[in-house]
Amino acid sequence: MKIGSIDFGSRPVFLAPMEDVTDISFRRMCKHLGADMVYTEFISSDALIRHISKTRLKLEIAGDERPVAIQIYGKDAGAMKEAAQICEEAGPDIIDLNFGCPVKKIAAKGAGAGLLRNIPLMLEIVRMVVDAVKTPVTVKTRLGWDADNQIIVELAEMLQDCGIAALCIHGRTRSQMYTGNADWSLIRKVKENPRIKIPIIGNGDIFSAETCINRFESCGVDAVMIGRGSIGRPWIFREVKHALASGGQLPEEPFSWYLNLLKEQVLQSVEKLDERRGILHSRRHIAATPLFKNIPNFRQTRIDMLRADTVAGLFAIMDKVPSEYFNMPLDYCR
Ligand SMILES: Cc1cc2nc3c(=O)[nH]c(=O)nc-3n(C[C@H](O)[C@H](O)[C@H](O)COP(=O)(O)O)c2cc1C
Numbered sequence: 239m240k241i242g243s244i245d246f247g248s249r250p251v252f253l254a255p256m257e258d259v260t261d262i263s264f265r266r267m268c269k270h271l272g273a274d275m276v277y278t279e280f281i282s283s284d285a286l287i288r289h290i291s292k293t294r295l296k297l298e299i300a301g302d303e304r305p306v307a308i309q310i311y312g313k314d315a316g317a318m319k320e321a322a323q324i325c326e327e328a329g330p331d332i333i334d335l336n337f338g339c340p341v342k343k344i345a346a347k348g349a350g351a352g353l354l355r356n357i358p359l360m361l362e363i364v365r366m367v368v369d370a371v372k373t374p375v376t377v378k379t380r381l382g383w384d385a386d387n388q389i390i391v392e393l394a395e396m397l398q399d400c401g402i403a404a405l406c407i408h409g410r411t412r413s414q415m416y417t418g419n420a421d422w423s424l425i426r427k428v429k430e431n432p433r434i435k436i437p438i439i440g441n442g443d444i445f446s447a448e449t450c451i452n453r454f455e456s457c458g459v460d461a462v463m464i465g466r467g468s469i470g471r472p473w474i475f476r477e478v479k480h481a482l483a484s485g486g487q488l489p490e491e492p493f494s495w496y497l498n499l500l501k502e503q504v505l506q507s508v509e510k511l512d513e514r515r516g517i518l519h520s521r522r523h524i525a526a527t528p529l530f531k532n533i534p535n536f537r538q539t540r541i542d543m544l545r546a547d548t549v550a551g552l553f554a555i556m557d558k559v560p561s562e563y564f565n566m567p568l569d570y571c572r
Contacts, residue, residue, distance in 0.1 A: 239437050239460040241404045242374030244305050244331055246461065249454050249482050250274035251475060252406075254441060254465030255309040255334065255378070259522065262298055263506035267499070268468060269303045272475035274461070276306050280336045280350075283312030283321030297328040305331035307376065311339060313349040315359065319366040326371045332403070333371060335364065337379040340412045351412035354383045357393065364400040374403035378441075381424050384413035394428045398436050406439035406463055419443060426457040439463050445474075447481035447488075454482075470527030473499065493563050496529050501553060508549055517547055533563055 239246050253260060253268040255277035260268075265276035278296055285293035299306050308330040312318045322333050337360055339350025346352065353360040368375045377397050382388040394405055407428060409420035420442025429438045440459035444450050445467040453462055467474050473496065480488040503523060508516030521544055530540050539558055546552035 241332060241376065241437055244374075246274050246305075250461045251450065251478050251482070252439065252461055252463040253277060253468060253475070254463045255280055255307070255336070256465055256469075258519070259469060261296075261507075261510070261519075262300055262303070263503065263510055264472070265306065266300055266303045267503060267506070268472045268475055271472050272479035273464075273468075274305075275332070276303055277334060278306070278308045278330075280309045280311045280339060281321070281325075283310050283314070283317045286310065286321040286324050287317050297325060299328055299330060307332035307334045309334040309336050309378070311336035311344065311349050312363075313347065313353065313359070315363045315366045318363045319370045322367045322371050322375070326373050330373060332376055333367070333373050334376045334378055334406075335367060335402075337377055338408050338412075340380070340415045345412055351380055351383070354380065354387070354389070354393075354412055357389075357396070361396055361400055364397060364402060368401040375401070376404040376406065377402050378406040378408070378439075380408050381411050381421065384411050387411070388424060390424050391427050391431060394431065394438070395433055398434060402436060404437040404439060404460075406441055409440070409442040422453060422457050425459060429458045429460075437461060441465065444478075447474075447478045450478045451481055466526075470500070470523040470525070470529070472503070493529070493559075497556060497559070500524065500527060500529065501556065504549060504552065513549060514547060517549065517552060530559070533559065 251274055253265060253273040253276040257279045260277060260279050269276050281293060281296050297308060308325045308328065310321050310325060325333050336350055337353045339345060344350040348356060381390045388411060390407055397405055407425045409422050409425050422440060425440045428434060437460035439461040440453055440457055441463040444462055444464045450462050453459060464474060477488050504520040507519045511519060524543055530536055539555055543552060543555045546555055
């Protein structure tokens with residue numbers, strides 16, 4: 239499948255944009271482990287055009303993470319256009335527009351998923367951005383605002399007519415936030431619409447290679463996007479890509495291989511930020527990782543791990559994992 243002139247081959251798998259998660263180090267790691275495209279955290283168009291330096295740092299792209307999409311959000315068409323032009327100078331492969339963020343401070347103000355309640359403005363933003371940049375523009379959104387307004391099938395056509403190069407759909411409404419299960423039936427309906435020519439990227443609740451293959455097969459989507467399934471488990475891309483290519487399960491690595499990846503992630507965050515902030519930033523991954531689950535009597539050690547505030551301290555605790563768990567198949571730890 240292709241987005242603009244970028245050829246992703248068949249059944250590509252993307253790393254979802256996630257605030258506070260998909261910074262440059264995590265994106266590079268996921269890319270290295272098989273993600274076919276990675277997305278930045280969402281970036282405020284207002285902050286970009288006001289030249290806020292912390293926000294501008296989020297535009298940094300590494301050569302080895304490409305193709306990469308920079309995602310922006312906002313509710314003002316002029317600001318979104320200007321922000322997209324600023325993003326373009328950073329040289330992303332794709333500029334993605336966020337119309338799916340459900341968080342109150344954003345959606346209630348009319349940005350992110352808030353635009354699902356103002357389709358004319360959403361379409362105006364898309365038209366202005368598409369006209370303003372040469373980079374392919376994509377959209378990521380949800381099924382609709384709430385259960386009574388699941389408008390994605392009609393909306394997809396309207397967005398396509400505005401010139402977007404691909405559409406990513408998270409199979410939930412804004413009201414659902416992250417509750418319940420993602421409903422892929424409407425994603426399939428969008429894909430089955432003969433008027434839809436642009437690639438459709440399906441997103442929501444992919445936590446295993448098996449589910450990923452099932453979504454490709456049962457919904458016919460052109461690509462699948464994985465978010466939470468990669469937190470504390472970036473190797474999911476390796477597993478999924480292997481299963482897609484071979485139909486089989488990837489042989490597991492020794493426990494230490496997975497642990498070393500987590501440690502590497504901590505080190506990269508520390509290098510990028512500083513020791514304290516790097517460790518804080520890594521905690522979400524450490525808390526979510528399946529690596530330490532089900533190891534008997536490990537609860538206190540896990541708590542200590544989440545309280546550690548130096549790299550040496552954290553790694554010493556990680557290394558307390560009873561030696562017999564090293565070289566154990568990961569299955570044992572799930
Ligand atoms: C911590 C976190 C941060 C997120 N930040 C963003 C974001 O910046 N932009 C966006 O479009 N979606 C964001 N999302 C939503 C994800 O991209 C994705 O649509 C959602 O998590 C559903 O996919 P999943 O079930 O694979 O996690 C975020 C989700 C999480 C859990």
